[in-house]
Amino acid sequence: MLETWAVVPNCLPLVRRRCHTCASERFRASGRFRVNAHHKLLDAWLLVLCTGCGETAKLTVFDRANVRTVRPELLDGLRDNDSGLLAELLRDPLLLRRNRVALDWDGAWRLDTGGADHRDRAVLDVAVRFAAPIPVRPVRLIAEGCGLSRAEVERLIIEGRLVSAVRLGGKLSGGFTFTLKRLP
Numbered sequence: 001m002l003e004t005w006a007v008v009p010n011c012l013p014l015v016r017r018r019c020h021t022c023a024s025e026r027f028r029a030s031g032r033f034r035v036n037a038h039h040k041l042l043d044a045w046l047l048v049l050c051t052g053c054g055e056t057a058k059l060t061v062f063d064r065a066n067v068r069t070v071r072p073e074l075l076d077g078l079r080d081n082d083s084g085l086l087a088e089l090l091r092d093p094l095l096l097r098r099n100r101v102a103l104d105w106d107g108a109w110r111l112d113t114g115g116a117d118h119r120d121r122a123v124l125d126v127a128v129r130f131a132a133p134i135p136v137r138p139v140r141l142i143a144e145g146c147g148l149s150r151a152e153v154e155r156l157i158i159e160g161r162l163v164s165a166v167r168l169g170g171k172l173s174g175g176f177t178f179t180l181k182r183l184p
């Protein structure tokens with residue numbers, strides 16, 4: 001029987017960027033946007049706060065965009081400081097690349113295994129799905145979900161008792177499946 005596990009965000013990730021004031025490298029989203037109008041042109045920023053000193057920095061959402069080219073629901077979300085829009089924009093790879101920042105997902109996600117105990121099964125087939133593109137090592141997910149150490153999971157991979165169609169060594173942010181065969 002195929003089990004389904006889910007990697008779910010439990011809070012917003014931190015933004016990895018160097019602070020010009022205190023040299024900290026982590027910022028948290030303030031939950032606020034700033035929009036400036038220049039006649040028919042708009043600038044919009046997502047405001048982030050340094051975790052070390054509280055200094056405010058701006059992540060550019062768009063720059064000198066014509067008012068008519070901005071979707072009305074986007075403009076409303078910016079004006080209302082919409083938290084759903086904030087989460088959506090933080091996951092936008094274009095926004096991250098434009099601002100030369102990365103996300104730090106440490107402690108910002110959880111693994112939902114459905115509450116079932118998997119330790120007594122001889123063969124465990126699992127499909128892991130991601131609610132958001134969170135980069136996580138599959139070895140860490142399998143260790144956490146099965147109640148094993150990471151070294152034990154690595155040993156199972158080497159022995160061929162843990163198999164998957166994807167490479168389990170690096171980080172993944174998309175769904176995958178694996179099969180764990182335990183000795184009787």
